[in-house]
Amino acid sequence: MYRSHILVCxxxxxxxxxxxxxxxxxxxxxxxxxxxQEVKVIKTGCFGLCALGPVVVVYPEGAFYSQVKPEDIPEIVEEHLIKGRIVKRLLYSETVEDNAVKSLNETDFYKKQVRVALRNCGVINPEDINEYIAYDGYMALGKVLTEMTPEQVIQTILDSGLRGRGGGGFPTGRKWSFAAAQPKGQKYVCCNADEGDPGAFMDRSVLEGDPHVVIEAMAIAGYAIGASQGYIYVRAEYPIAVKRLQIAIGQAREMGLLGKDILGTGFDFDLDIRLGAGAFVCGEETALMTSIEGHRGEPRPRPPFPAVKGLFGKPTVLNNVETYANIPRIILNGADWFRSMGTEKSKGTKVFALGGKIHNTGLV
Ligand SMILES: Cc1cc2nc3c(=O)[nH]c(=O)nc-3n(C[C@H](O)[C@H](O)[C@H](O)COP(=O)(O)O)c2cc1C
Ligand code: FES
Structure with missing residues (x-):
């Protein structure tokens, strides 16, 4: 048991x-x-306030230190961790306005946010599967494999109103139902982590901060459409995301959450990573699949759509990282919960990367 936890972004x-x-x-x-033996240091993913990095949060108080320098560390240890006095000069300025230390969620930056896709980012150590599991990780996969039929999974995603977060906004449940309706046989699940749009780093932050959520969601998609193999296409310029994904896939395999006979249910599903070389066009789904196949990443005409004839000519579901990051919560909390947020035609929450001439650059 540790008496304090230091979370460093x-x-x-x-x-x-x-x-x-x-x-x-x-x-x-x-x-x-x-x-x-008393204080544990944990490396997390992005907290959202990237402009104020390096960001450090010390629990149990939740003291939110920003722009911390190595020279500040002896003072934090001496004053905060030994004497119990929070180092006010390092607190994120908004948290000291009224001389009271506010927790992260009480600051103006966070208090209006509902973090669904980002819920574990800045909260858990993304390199430790046990931390993901402690936050209900892989519970949605367990639920679909033991309590739901593939049709019920697809119906839940349809009812949730989730639309793709990769740009096209296509209803995710409909895409899954088209692939599920194809004759049984080899099918694939792909994740688009190419994120070519300038200034965008939503997908990178999810992969860096919570890689297991994408793995879990892809396995759920595999169960829903009858696929046993998935590919995550991630740009090579995202080395931290790639490394954490590799670690996460290895840990999931070791725990029997990927591979053969997952959770003893007879369901097989495994994942591999494919690295993109940074061509913007490879973010387009058909070019992405062509690139995974080992050819130059050029788009091919649609129809046929990937759900009918996708990767290696087989029925394929391809979704964006952020789209997947919503799936396990929808399964656990229900379609109505997700539908209760968002706009009339697009349900749930959306992650935005903020940049330019503004006070707080980062992720909301
Ligand atoms: C030129 C071009 C670039 C694209 N780049 C991306 C990208 O970087 N990431 C992404 O998720 N989708 C990108 N898309 C959209 C994909 O083709 C596809 O619609 C999307 O990944 C599907 O996932 P979703 O339904 O979950 O949004 C791009 C589309 C075009 C036409
Ligand atoms: S807050 Fe550290 S990278 Fe975003």
Missing amino acids: GGTGCTSSGSERIITAFEKELAATGLT
């Missing part, structure tokens, strides 16, 4: 502003003060 933004050095400095200082 390990997203790309904070890594660029030096969060690895912060982690090293904490580890050194905790060792020097004999606190390694």
